[in-house]
Amino acid sequence: MKKQILALAAMAAVAVSGVAQAKTIKVGVAAEPYPPFSTLDSSGKWSGWEIDLMHAICKDQHLDCVVKAVAWDGIIPALNAGQIDVIMASMSITKKREKVIDFSNKYYVTPAAVVAPKSATYKATPEGMKGLTIGVEIGTTNQAYAKKFFGKTATLKTYQTQDQVDQDLAAGRIDATIADQFALEGFLATPSGKSCCKLVGVLPYDNETLGTGIGAGFRKSDSKLRAEFNKGIADVRKSGEYDKITKKYFNFNIYGN
Secondary structure: OHHHHHHHHHHHHHHHHHHHOOOEEEEEEEOOOEOOOEEEOOOOOEEOHHHHHHHHHHHHOOOEEEEEEEOHHHHHHHHHOOOOOEEOOOOEOOHHHHOOOEEOOOOEOOOEEEEEEOOOOOOOOOOOOOOOEEEEEOOOHHHHHHHHHHOOOOEEEEEOOHHHHHHHHHOOOOOEEEEEHHHHHHHHOOHHHHHHEEEEEEOOOOHHHHOOOEOOEEOOOOHHHHHHHHHHHHHHHHHOHHHHHHHOOOOOOOOOO
8 A cells, every 4th residue: 555655646746847837938929019910908808710710729738828929120139048949920931030930821911002091092002002101110021022012103101010000000100101911900990090091002912022921930949849830720710710710700711822
């Protein structure tokens, strides 16, 4: 009996030790409102399409995941420094970024679009927007897109966050913004967006600047975690959970082909 008690005690100790040593996966998101993908409420809780997807992937893979907000322009350095373990912040998969981090398979695709004041009468083309001031978020694929196609005909004004761009657009301090279509539609659904602005047009897709889709970012040494997220993405798409989450925020396909 004494030996059985000791054996049970040893097993309990191992179990407790295993729980104590379970690693928490810190999922980095941009420290700014980015509806409908990620928003922070007054209680400090994150919600949105991308947050829901993250929880579904982590549940599928039995990972203990927590959200950690990081400034967008420092999110890749934070990943490589070990401050976070994954980036899920609507980050486009581009060749430039793949030089310093690895990506999961894509989990959605969004084109760039132009939003402007309701009084705007021009077309969403470089010639149509000639001489205008266009707001873009610094360090984004949309900044690269705007520079490539609109930089010679318009003035580009950079901001630290898209939320700041949207605020200046609503206040009439800039003429337009170029950003992710789905995020801009989220802005247009807000009281401020509804009252001030409209979608002028969706821009032709450019793989060089916009990349091949949105994916989760990982340190190059974390191939196991990357594989787990890839499995999780595939599982939630196969199970229908991906579509269930998407229908809460969109009435159209955002995954692409």
